[in-house]
Amino acid sequence: MIQFFNVTKVYKGDIYALKDITVKIDKGEFVFLVGPSGAGKTTFIRLLFREELPTKGQILVGGRSITRLRPKEIPFLRRNIGVVFQDFRLLPDRTVYENVAFALQVLEVPPKEIKARVEEVLARVGLSGRAHLFPHQLSGGEQQRTAIARAIVNKPRILVADEPTGNLDPVTSREIISLLVDINRLGTTVIIATHAWDIVNSLKKRVIALDKGCLVRDDREGVYGYEA
Numbered sequence: 001m002i003q004f005f006n007v008t009k010v011y012k013g014d015i016y017a018l019k020d021i022t023v024k025i026d027k028g029e030f031v032f033l034v035g036p037s038g039a040g041k042t043t044f045i046r047l048l049f050r051e052e053l054p055t056k057g058q059i060l061v062g063g064r065s066i067t068r069l070r071p072k073e074i075p076f077l078r079r080n081i082g083v084v085f086q087d088f089r090l091l092p093d094r095t096v097y098e099n100v101a102f103a104l105q106v107l108e109v110p111p112k113e114i115k116a117r118v119e120e121v122l123a124r125v126g127l128s129g130r131a132h133l134f135p136h137q138l139s140g141g142e143q144q145r146t147a148i149a150r151a152i153v154n155k156p157r158i159l160v161a162d163e164p165t166g167n168l169d170p171v172t173s174r175e176i177i178s179l180l181v182d183i184n185r186l187g188t189t190v191i192i193a194t195h196a197w198d199i200v201n202s203l204k205k206r207v208i209a210l211d212k213g214c215l216v217r218d219d220r221e222g223v224y225g226y227e228a
């Protein structure tokens with residue numbers, strides 16, 4: 001479902017963020033992407049939803065080359081990929097409900113359907129009673145749950161998260177990762193870039209390790225490998 005073929009990304013200033021990465025992630029997998037700061041994790045994720053283009057190599061998502069998409073085809077790729085960030089990126093002047101609904105409004109989903117789908121997804125992330133609150137009235141964990149609800153409300157086939165627990169305490173971090181595991185159990189491919197070594201070590205999921213832009217490890221039931 002996701003394939004990187006000899007992908008290299010060089011940023012301005014001759015910075016090799018990724019070097020010759022070849023990797024395949026199947027439909028329905030749960031993958032941790034680990035590695036020290038600057039290893040290339042964020043770059044990997046940005047390439048995946050075509051926020052950046054590779055300097056060399058090819059990336060396929062669902063059998064299609066995403067490096068060759070025309071600009072007007074990019075929204076179709078992004079409909080299949082939900083993205084969650086460390087800093088939540090919620091709209092501060094909209095409620096939980098409105099933040100999630102907005103993702104469907106831009107796709108011109110009919111209002112009646114929006115209401116049903118937002119209510120369903122908020123129940124799924126455990127926020128039914130918090131729908132009317134604004135982001136500043138929520139805990140960090142609740143803000144991240146809102147961001148996850150927004151990312152999955154359109155039922156994407158892939159969910160990527162870039163350090164989703166980076167701003168959260170250890171207990172809340174575990175809850176958020178559990179939620180992502182639940183989402184994966186229902187069939188969504190989940191890819192998480194993280195420094196949370198204790199969580200990675202306890203879950204025994206696939207671990208892809210990057211270091212200085214190189215893929216240095218790919219283990220089926222992996223561990224973090226070193227302390228952050």
Ligand SMILES: Nc1ncnc2c1ncn2[C@@H]1O[C@H](COP(=O)(O)OP(=O)(O)OP(=O)(O)O)[C@@H](O)[C@H]1O
Pocket residue numbers: 011012015016017035036037038039040041042043044
């Ligand atoms: N837009 C950019 N322009 C120039 N260099 C960049 C850019 N984005 C990332 N880099 C560089 O590419 C390398 C990989 O960065 P990346 O953010 O992908 O690493 P990371 O593993 O996500 O790090 P962290 O764990 O600190 O978030 C680093 O050397 C970084 O400084």
